[in-house]
Each structure stands twice: as structure tokens, then as C-alpha cells.
Amino acid sequence: MRSAAIAFIVLLPSAVIAADTPPGWAFLSRTPGVDTGPEDKAPRHRPGSDKTYTQTQIDDIFNPPDWYPGEHPAMPVLVAHGKQPVVHGCAQCHLTTGRGHPESANLAALPAGYIEEQLADFRNGSRTSSNPANSIMITFAKALTDDEVKPAAEYFASIKPEVWTKVVETVDVPKSYVGEGNMRFAFPGTAKEPLGRRIIELPSEEIGAKSRDPHSPFIAYVPVGSIKAGESLVTTGGGGKTIQCTICHGADLRGLGNVPGLAGRSAIYLFRQLYDIQHGARKGNSVALMQPVVAKLTQDDMIDLAAYMASRQAGS
Numbered sequence: 171m172r173s174a175a176i177a178f179i180v181l182l183p184s185a186v187i188a189a190d191t192p193p194g195w196a197f198l199s200r201t202p203g204v205d206t207g208p209e210d211k212a213p214r215h216r217p218g219s220d221k222t223y224t225q226t227q228i229d230d231i232f233n234p235p236d237w238y239p240g241e242h243p244a245m246p247v248l249v250a251h252g253k254q255p256v257v258h259g260c261a262q263c264h265l266t267t268g269r270g271h272p273e274s275a276n277l278a279a280l281p282a283g284y285i286e287e288q289l290a291d292f293r294n295g296s297r298t299s300s301n302p303a304n305s306i307m308i309t310f311a312k313a314l315t316d317d318e319v320k321p322a323a324e325y326f327a328s329i330k331p332e333v334w335t336k337v338v339e340t341v342d343v344p345k346s347y348v349g350e351g352n353m354r355f356a357f358p359g360t361a362k363e364p365l366g367r368r369i370i371e372l373p374s375e376e377i378g379a380k381s382r383d384p385h386s387p388f389i390a391y392v393p394v395g396s397i398k399a400g401e402s403l404v405t406t407g408g409g410g411k412t413i414q415c416t417i418c419h420g421a422d423l424r425g426l427g428n429v430p431g432l433a434g435r436s437a438i439y440l441f442r443q444l445y446d447i448q449h450g451a452r453k454g455n456s457v458a459l460m461q462p463v464v465a466k467l468t469q470d471d472m473i474d475l476a477a478y479m480a481s482r483q484a485g486s
């Protein structure tokens with residue numbers, strides 16, 4: 171009787187995890203069969219920039235666009251141009267300002283030591299992702315030394331945070347697909363679908379995202395009531411379900427020492443990290459501190475937490 175009870179307890183967690191596949195709305199991969207028409211080949215301009223780039227130039231992995239060179243410090247070579255033949259310029263995905271897109275990550279104002287540690291974790295196998303498509307960073311990290319990463323880490327750490335993700339609670343969300351570069355876009359027109367228990371992040375302006383314009387922010391659509399539910403978990407720990415986040419991530423969730431800030435970052439990025447940490451895909455040394463935080467969380471809790479964190483204002 172006793173051993174049967176123990177067997178039941180031991181088997182239960184693995185059964186739960188096996189049924190729990192990484193949700194496609196968070197771990198983005200291209201939606202098959204969507205015809206997005208011919209590529210726009212015209213020279214493109216952006217408001218407030220005197221630069222001109224075609225889409226082909228924008229997509230140059232070793233020369234990503236720099237629409238507003240006067241707005242950021244001089245970029246280290248690695249950020250602007252990468253390291254041929256393997257490492258793309260970091261600005262391609264994280265933008266010149268480090269704010270990034272929902273399919274990558276917001277690096278602006280993260281502690282430099284934390285960024286360096288993440289590159290080491292990607293390199294040594296302790297940071298993967300529940301969806302291998304999210305692990306392009308492993309390829310880059312393996313082609314870089316700690317010394318090469320340092321100037322890029324210091325660059326992104328030096329950039330002031332600003333509001334980049336607007337969080338909107340909603341029942342219905344524009345119908346959307348995942349296109350080129352794993353970016354999510356709304357279908358043309360006004361068709362909507364139920365959001366359900368998902369987070370859908372869309373660019374405020376499609377052409378701005380395609381242009382990799384660091385003035386073109388994102389809207390995270392989250393379930394109604396999720397921000398308040400997340401706030402309760404963050405501030406009280408949910409009666410032992412998790413641990414109050416501010417103890418380690420700082421008051422206002424803006425980071426503390428080498429612990430990264432969470433306020434105002436992409437909601438689906440934050441969800442992916444909670445999911446990856448819970449499922450053991452992220453297991454670097456410092457992640458041990460997060461283990462008791464995520465152990466008992468359901469996917470719904472993670473949605474609520476991500477909605478609340480993203481809705482908090484980043485800033486210093």
C-alpha cells in the first residue's frame with residue numbers, strides 16, 4: 171500500500187510534464203501556407219530618420235539598419251556587424267537600442283554581468299529552450315569568447331529602458347500569423363478571434379517591425395483579469411504557490427545587482443523563460459534561485475505573471 175502510494179507520487183509529475191507541450195503562441199515558428207505577397211523592393215524611409223534602406227538591406231545579417239545613429243552610444247563592432255561568418259550583428263534581432271522584438275529578447279538596461287553570464291550559459295549547454303528554434307543564441311555564443319561578448323554586454327547595459335510593450339487586456343484579438351523571421355503579424359482586415367488563455371504580441375505598426383525600427387513598439391494582448399492575478403502572485407507569493415519576486419528582482423521589478431529586471435519587457439519572452447526554467451531547459455547556476463519560484467506554477471499562472479511584469483513601467 172505504502173509503496174503503491176509512493177509510486178503514484180513519483181509518477182505523477184512526469185505524467186503532467188509529458189502532457190504539457192510548449193505552447194505555439196509563445197514558442198513562435200512560422201505559420202505554414204500564408205501567402206504574404208511579393209517583397210516590397212522600394213527604398214524605405216521612417217519618420218524622424220534621414221536614412222533609406224530597402225528590405226534586402228534591412229535583412230543584411232552583418233549590416234542591420236541603424237535608423238537613428240544619434241540616439242544611441244557608438245555601437246561595438248559585434249553589435250553593429252557581428253563576427254563573420256557565423257555571428258550576426260546583435261542589432262539585427264535586438265535592435266540598435268537592445269529593445270528587441272517578442273521573438274527575441276529585450277536587452278536594454280540588463281546588467282552587463284547578467285548578459286555575459288547568459289552567453290556563457292548558451293555556450294556551455296545550460297541554456298537551451300523548450301523549442302529549439304528559440305536557441306539561435308547557442309550558435310552565436312559558441313563562436314564568441316567572453317572577451318568578445320563584454321563590449322556588447324556593456325553597450326546594452328548602458329541603454330536606458332523605456333516603455334516598449336503596451337499591455338492590453340482583451341477577449342478578442344486580431345487574427346494573426348507568424349511570418350518571416352518568426353515575427354507575428356495581424357492578417358490584413360479586421361477579422362478577430364478569441365484570445366483564450368494565450369498572450370498574442372503584435373507590432374504597433376507592421377512595416378515598423380519589418381523595418382527593424384527601434385521607434386516601433388509592440389502591443390501584448392493578454393486575458394482579461396490577468397494583470398491583477400499576476401500582481402497578487404508577484405506581491406504575495408500566492409499563499410506559498412511561489413515566492414515574492416521583488417525580493418530578488420528589486421522593488422518595481424527593475425533588477426537588483428546581477429538579477430535581471432522584468433518590468434516592461436515582452437510578455438511572451440517572460441512567459442517563455444518561466445516555462446523554460448520550469449522544464450529544465452534553462453539550468454545555469456543562478457537559475458537554481460528560480461527553481462522554487464516556478465515549481466508549482468501552472469501555465470495560467472505564468473500567463474498572469476508575464477502580463478503583470480510586462481505591464482509594469484521600466485525605468486530608472
Ligand code: HEC
Nearest residue numbers: 258259260262263273274275285288299304306307322442
Ligand atoms: C538572429 C536573431 C538574433 C541575433 C542576431 C542575436 N540574438 Fe540574442 N536572442 C535571440 C533570441 C531568439 C533570444 C531569445 C531566446 C528565448 O526566447 O529563449 C535571444 C536572447 C538573448 C539574450 C538573453 C536575454 C535575457 O534576458 O536572458 C542575450 C543576453 C542575448 N540574446 C544577447 C545577444 C548578443 C550579445 C548578440 C550579438 C552577439 C545577439 N544576442 C544576437 C536572437 C538573436
Ligand code: HEC
Nearest residue numbers: 412413414415418429430440443454456457459460463475
Ligand atoms: C530567490 C531569488 C529570486 C526570486 C524570489 C525570483 N527570481 Fe526570477 N530570477 C532570479 C535570478 C538569479 C534570475 C537569473 C537567472 C540566470 O542568471 O540565468 C532570474 C531570472 C528570471 C527570469 C528570466 C529573465 C530573463 O531576462 O530571461 C524571469 C522571467 C523571472 N526570473 C521571473 C520571476 C518571477 C515572476 C518571480 C516571482 C514570482 C521571480 N522571478 C522570483 C532570482 C529570483
